[in-house]
Amino acid sequence: MGMYKREMLESEMVKILSEALRNMKDPRIEGIVSVVRVELSKDYRYAHVYFSVFEENEKKNEEIFEILENAKGYFKTKVAKHIRTFKAPELILIHDKGIEKSFELDKLFKKIENEKRNSKSR
Numbered sequence: 001m002g003m004y005k006r007e008m009l010e011s012e013m014v015k016i017l018s019e020a021l022r023n024m025k026d027p028r029i030e031g032i033v034s035v036v037r038v039e040l041s042k043d044y045r046y047a048h049v050y051f052s053v054f055e056e057n058e059k060k061n062e063e064i065f066e067i068l069e070n071a072k073g074y075f076k077t078k079v080a081k082h083i084r085t086f087k088a089p090e091l092i093l094i095h096d097k098g099i100e101k102s103f104e105l106d107k108l109f110k111k112i113e114n115e116k117r118n119s120k121s122r
Contacts, residue, residue, distance in 0.1 A: 009083060012082070013038040017078065018034065018035045020074065029064055035049065035051060046090050051068055053065050053095065072091050
C-alpha cells in the first residue's frame with residue numbers, strides 16, 4: 001500500500017511542478033523545459049525532481065537549469081499548497097539529459113545515413 005501511495009504522490013507532483021513551470025514568468029526560460037519524473041524518498045522528506053532542458057546552446061541550457069535551481073522555493077511552495085503531507089519534501093533538482101542525448105543520437109544516425117547515401121551514389 002505504501003508503494004502505491006508514493007507513486008500517486010510522485011505522479012501528482014509531476015503535474016503540479018509542470019503547471020508551476022508553465023506559469024513561471026521568467027523571460028530567460030526559453031526552449032523546451034519539462035518535468036520528466038519525481039522520485040520521493042521512502043520517508044517523503046526528499047523529492048528528486050528530474051528536469052529536462054532542451055536548448056541547442058549548451059551554455060544556455062546550463063543557465064536555464066540554474067534559473068530552475070534558484071526557483072526551488074517557488075516549486076516547493078506550489079507542492080506544499082497542493083499536496084497534503086506532514087511536511088513538504090525538500091526538492092533536489094536533477095538535470096535529466098536523456099532527451100538531449102536521444103536528439104544527439106538521432107542527428108548522428110541521420111548523418112551516418114546521409115554519408116552512406118553519398119558514398120553509394122559515387
